[in-house]
């Protein structure tokens with residue numbers, strides 16, 4: 373019995389089946405084509421919205437389903453199981469849209485959240501810049517008040533959903549003298565004059581997910597697009613980042629479980645020296661280790677999700693989950709790929725895509741070194 377058993381309802385189970393069916397029908401058959409194109413079609417977002425896969429935890433008054441975070445965890449797990457890293461639904465549902473809910477004005481929530489739930493509006497968050505990622509206090513993008521507008525200048529890079537996004541939450545300096553206390557979050561509609569998307573960046577994995585540079589050249593946004601007051605950006609990021617890190621940990625355990633399942637199926641069918649690969653003691657020992665580590669990781673992640681459902685997931689625990697499970701993901705996926713021999717290196721084999729997709733997990737959402745800094749501060 374896991375820490376989450378008590379939280380599951382028949383509705384959660386039904387939602388899992390909806391996600392599974394949606395991915396089987398609308399995503400898996402097309403994923404390789406989208407990997408070549410470097411992006412998923414816009415229409416997929418509307419289909420996902422129509423099936424209730426967007427905004428599950430947003431209040432009903434803003435077009436959401438009023439559900440708990442477990443619905444998000446289920447969608448992430450099902451995408452992991454399907455090895456469907458293209459659609460960045462979780463980034464939108466669990467990372468960006470919550471900023472609008474928590475810090476937007478009533479008018480903004482009514483304007484943006486229903487469209488985010490229907491898939492008409494795709495969102496992104498832009499923290500990282502060419503010159504700075506881990507050290508967010510050093511962002512150079514700035515916003516200056518001019519009349520009743522903020523005027524933004526600067527550039528961002530590595531922004532997920534960068535090509536698709538209609539609304540980007542931008543981390544900008546509103547008072548460069550104040551460092552962290554001069555940092556704010558500003559919602560920018562991508563139709564704004566002076567906003568430009570750069571190229572869709574070519575990555576070694578997550579190939580169906582678009583990742584872009586963004587440029588802001590005297591972009592004017594209404595004063596109330598600054599979320600929750602000037603200088604509050606850092607505090608807001610600190611409040612919301614534990615959920616982002618938990619999302620990455622759930623992706624990690626889902627990838628670990630998917631890798632184990634794929635590998636078990638393969639070693640029970642492939643032969644060498646007249647024996648099945650599973651019949652070598654090395655295979656059983658390695659897979660026994662992986663199965664044990666997967667169980668330990670699952671127990672820890674479920675405990676983190678249970679804490680989060682109670683509003684008790686703290687920053688260092690989320691950092692532990694992010695760093696430890698993503699390190700394990702890379703280790704396990706690499707070991708699993710080995711059992712596929714040369715086939716494991718072929719793109720058409722899902723284990724190869726899992727391998728390529730895994731590497732970034734140790735980098736984004738705060739690098740694993742930064743996670744250790746956060747944990748280290750509690751020692």
Ligand SMILES: Cc1cc2nc3c(=O)[nH]c(=O)nc-3n(C[C@H](O)[C@H](O)[C@H](O)COP(=O)(O)OP(=O)(O)OC[C@H]3O[C@@H](n4cnc5c(N)ncnc54)[C@H](O)[C@@H]3O)c2cc1C
Pocket residue numbers: 496497498499500503504505506507529530531532533575578583732735736737738739740741742745
């Ligand atoms: C596919 C992908 C998607 C992404 N999506 C987004 C997105 O949607 N939005 C967004 O804002 N960003 C996004 N990022 C950016 C990502 O969050 C950053 O790349 C990450 O935070 C690291 O920043 P950096 O690349 O500038 O590395 P740097 O900060 O330059 O770090 C370089 C190395 O130095 C280490 N280092 C830095 N500081 C310390 C320290 N204090 N102690 C020890 N080691 C340290 C780092 O751990 C790393 O190993 C994405 C990145 C990728 C690859």
